[in-house]
Amino acid sequence: MxxxxxxxxxxxxxxxxxxxxxxxxxxxxxxxxxxxxxxxxxxxxxxxxxxxxxxxxxxxxxxxxxxxxxxxxxxxxxxxxxxxxxxxxxxxxxxxxxxxxxxxxxxxxxxxxxxxxxxxxxxxxxxxxxxxxxxxxxxLKTVLPGMFDSLKQLETLQMKGNIISDLPTFLFLNLHSLRVLDLSQNKLEGVKKEMFSGLARLEVLKMNYNLISNLASDTFHNISQLTELHLEGNKISELADNIFFVLTKLKVLNLRGNLLTTFSNKVFGFKATNLKELNLKGNRLTELTSLSSFTSLTDLILSSNQLSTLPEDIFRNVTALENLDLSENQLTLLPERIFNDLFIIKAIHLQKNNLSMVDAKLFEDQDFIQQLYLSDNQLETLPPGLLDSFVIQHTVRLHGNPWKCDCHMWYLHDWVLRNSQDIEMLDRMLCKSPGFLRGRPVISVDRDQLVCRLSKDKMHDLSSCSLQASRDTVTINCNVDQCSPLTVKVQFQGDDGSIKEHILKNELEHFQCSNEATTESPIE
CATH class of the missing domain: 3.80.10.10 (Ribonuclease Inhibitor)
Known part of the structure; x- marks a missing residue:
């Protein structure tokens, strides 16, 4: 290419x-x-x-x-x-x-x-x-020792896309001016610390898509000026504590497509104040511990891993974060305050997880969000107020969820109608249930169709409704679900057979209802 x-x-x-x-x-x-x-x-x-x-x-x-x-x-x-x-x-x-x-x-x-x-x-x-x-x-299969010894002014050296499997130990010893080294897409199987001897000014190191499986703990000690380190597409399964300790000027760390199962800021010895971009996409992460030392981090990519849970304080102190990608994991639940410190976040990608519910306060502090992707999860509805904090133009994806189009969806339905121009692939945001609305785009459903059916248990409760008579007044007292739009019809039949009908509807505003609404109220 x-x-x-x-x-x-x-x-x-x-x-x-x-x-x-x-x-x-x-x-x-x-x-x-x-x-x-x-x-x-x-x-x-x-x-x-x-x-x-x-x-x-x-x-x-x-x-x-x-x-x-x-x-x-x-x-x-x-x-x-x-x-x-x-x-x-x-x-x-x-x-x-x-x-x-x-x-x-x-x-x-x-x-x-x-x-x-x-x-x-x-x-x-x-x-x-x-x-x-x-x-x-x-x-190129091999590079001879001393091949570059005369290149004392060399600033950029690229040897990507060859089939080099090994490099002489002191190959770069005399390259004191080198700033960019690209060894990507080869077949390197290991990295020895002596390989980088003499590279005092190296700023960008790319070793992606090799076959590197191990890194010595002092591999990077001779290249402390490094600002970019690309190690994607290798077979690294573990990173020793403090392995990047001397890389105090590092701004970009790309570990995409390796075999890591866990990651924490211990690899920097808790000192990574200059790191801007961290890419861990396509590893085997099942666990993340503290990232709190990444106080300058703006871009964090954790997609295509095996994360099922995250600690509530995982992003504590990571207040500069602007783009967070957690897509294609196995997340089932997110702590209520997990994004609490991300005041300037612009994009949160949560698509292709297993989220079945989210807390109403999950995005309470994310006023400046521009992208929110919740598509392809297991969400049936969203709690009232969840999306109300966004104050600037935003893009939302909600398709690919089994939306339950009943009375609990009043909030989301109204929000979709008001913000339809901000929702991508809106025609693919479909009702999964009830049966008579299955496959219908949510935006095409009338609000009056979003009803909660009375269960058999509720019908049994209705059979025990009480009647009270006092002089010329009859009172009917029934306990029903607060969010059920129940209609009571009272019919009076005259001596001549004529019927007069009076109707009372149990209509409540959508903000009074939520997924957890179980309070029952009497209808009289």
């Missing part, structure tokens, strides 16, 4: 600069010259590099060609190059002296060559000014 995106990017660049192309006599055959200093050669039939390139050229890009080999002195006539890119070619071998004359080179990329398996010692020995080296999506 990244190779395709690179191709598209250069083609767009080609089109944008087409009007500035130099005359064909001054531009190498089968190439395009955007400016006197920029040349792009992209021809599937090109098997060797052009030799008539201007000495003014600084940026040279070769892509989608049939170029298989880089020989010694191939680029001897272009010592002025500062940027050299080989993208999606057919390279199989690069001679160790191919770049010998390119001492001014600052950026070098050799990516997307599916037959390139090895690099020889000394390949980069003359590139002391190089700041960026990209070796992505080749077929």
């Amino acid at each position: 990244e190779k395709e995106l690179g191709l598209i990017l250069f083609l767009v660049l080609l089109l944008c600069h087409k009007g500035n192309t130099e005359s064909q006599t001054s531009c190498p055959y089968k190439c395009h010259c955007f400016t006197p200093v920029q040349v792009l050669c992209a021809d599937e039939r090109m098997a060797s590099l052009p030799r008539n390139m201007s000495s003014q050229v600084k940026d040279f890009i070769i892509m989608t060609s049939s170029l298989m080999y880089l020989f010694p002195h191939t680029l001897k006539e272009s010592p002025q190059l500062t940027k050299l890119i080989f993208l999606n070619n057919a390279l199989q071998s690069i001679n160790s002296q191919a770049f010998e004359h390119l001492a001014e080179l600052q950026e070098l990329e050799i990516s997307g060559n599916p037959w390139l398996e090895h690099l020889f010692m000394g390949t980069f020995s003359k590139q002391g000014n190089l700041t960026k080296l990209l070796l992505n999506f080749n077929r």
